[in-house]
Amino acid sequence: MVDFDIIVVGAGPAGSVASYLLAKKGHTVLTIERGKRPGSKNMFGGRLYAWSLEKVFPNFWEEAPIEREVTREVLGLLYGDDGIEISLNGKPKAKSFTILRAKFDQWLAEKAEDAGAEIVSGVKVESPLIEDGKVKGVIVEGEEKIESSIVVAADGALSFMAEKAGLRAKLSGEDFAVGAKEVIELSKDVIEDRFRLEEDEGAAQLYIGDITEGVVGGGFLYTNKDTISLGVVMRIGSLS
Ligand SMILES: Cc1cc2nc3c(=O)[nH]c(=O)nc-3n(C[C@H](O)[C@H](O)[C@H](O)COP(=O)(O)OP(=O)(O)OC[C@H]3O[C@@H](n4cnc5c(N)ncnc54)[C@H](O)[C@@H]3O)c2cc1C
Structure with missing residues (x-):
């Protein structure tokens, strides 16, 4: 038994x-x-893409503690103090949300x-x-x-x-990456003003280039209701 x-x-x-x-x-x-x-x-x-969880909990975002629906996507390539950004605006077909786990x-x-x-x-x-x-x-x-x-x-x-x-x-060290993330408080108004968002809209921004100073990896920034999630991930093999 x-x-x-x-x-x-x-x-x-x-x-x-x-x-x-x-x-x-x-x-x-x-x-x-x-x-x-x-x-x-x-x-x-x-950032959570909805397509998978939606199969189990249809329209879960109506009751789940989501932060914002991603409507602004930025891919940034940084070099020195400069950089290039590609941004996509509007609600994409693949719904996604910023969340705090x-x-x-x-x-x-x-x-x-x-x-x-x-x-x-x-x-x-x-x-x-x-x-x-x-x-x-x-x-x-x-x-x-x-x-x-x-x-x-x-x-x-x-x-x-x-x-x-x-x-x-x-697993060996080569299989791992190390990540650091900080959740920083910012008022709702400041977030919406700085990231050019309407109420409940969110931004997902990913960065590569000089941000990791030659190490394989990248940075991310997601806007929540009244915080931002800011972080960097680097491959351990590349660090050594
Ligand atoms: C730096 C980084 C950023 C990421 N960003 C994103 C993102 O923005 N969007 C996205 O979709 N995915 C992201 N991912 C991937 C995402 O985190 C994983 O795909 C997801 O967490 C996997 O879910 P899971 O339930 O399989 O495992 P986990 O979320 O890892 O959950 C495992 C759970 O098991 C528990 N556990 C572990 N060992 C034991 C044990 N021995 N006994 C009891 N409990 C145990 C842990 O405490 C944990 O709660 C990121 C991953 C990393 C590393």
């Missing part, structure tokens, strides 16, 4: 949507998130909970529970074993669960 039909490791977008769909089908689902709450541990620039992931996790999934936060899964060559659940901090028929590894793009289950090879 297993403890749950399905254990989902991670309550990021993938984990919460998987938990929601599985719980809705009547399975018993335990979702384990190592962060204090869903959304407290993630790395994300700030701390709020958004929590909303998604609540959807999963409402569908019947049990979400436990602040607990790290140490490894899959493997017996007789099969994954039979997970081992959490403190060596506690929790059994399930299926384990969903939704612990992110680098999934250490997949690595420990032997489903992918170890």
Whole structure:
């Protein structure tokens, strides 16, 4: 007798949507998130394309905590103190929104909970529970074993669960990039004035060139309701 039909490791977008769909089908689902709450541990620039999530939650933007709908897109090539910008204005066919994952992931996790999934936060899964060559659940901090028929590894793009289950090879430094992001407060009026936006409209700006001083990578800037998300990402292999 297993403890749950399905254990989902991670309550990021993938984990919460998987938990929601599985719980809705009547399975018993335990979702384990190592962060204090869903959304407290993630790395994300700030723009969500709607096409995928819309299949699960049609018109989700009407109730989800989105920031702004992207209507202004800028691609910038910087050299020295100068640069060239290409900008596209207007609502593109592919809808996208700026979001803050701390709020958004929590909303998604609540959807999963409402569908019947049990979400436990602040607990790290140490490894899959493997017996007789099969994954039979997970081992959490403190060596506690929790059994399930299926384990969903939704612990992110680098999934250490997949690595420990032997489903992918170890990653090397070359596979990683490092990113830094700051969310800076700016009033709604200043954002709309500086980025030439109407109410609720958002800008997504991406930059390459001298911004990373020769290192492979780029910068991003997304406008939220009353903050901007500003960041830079660089390949570790290129840094060395
Ligand atoms: C710098 C950067 C900028 C990005 N910008 C964008 C963007 O603007 N738009 C976009 O669409 N995508 C962006 N991405 C990609 C995006 O962040 C990922 O595609 C997305 O987060 C993947 O969702 P996920 O649910 O699979 O994993 P994650 O969001 O990584 O969620 C995994 C969850 O699992 C939890 N977890 C991990 N290990 C364990 C464990 N052992 N036990 C319990 N819980 C665990 C984590 O705490 C986390 O909550 C960006 C990525 C980076 C690195």
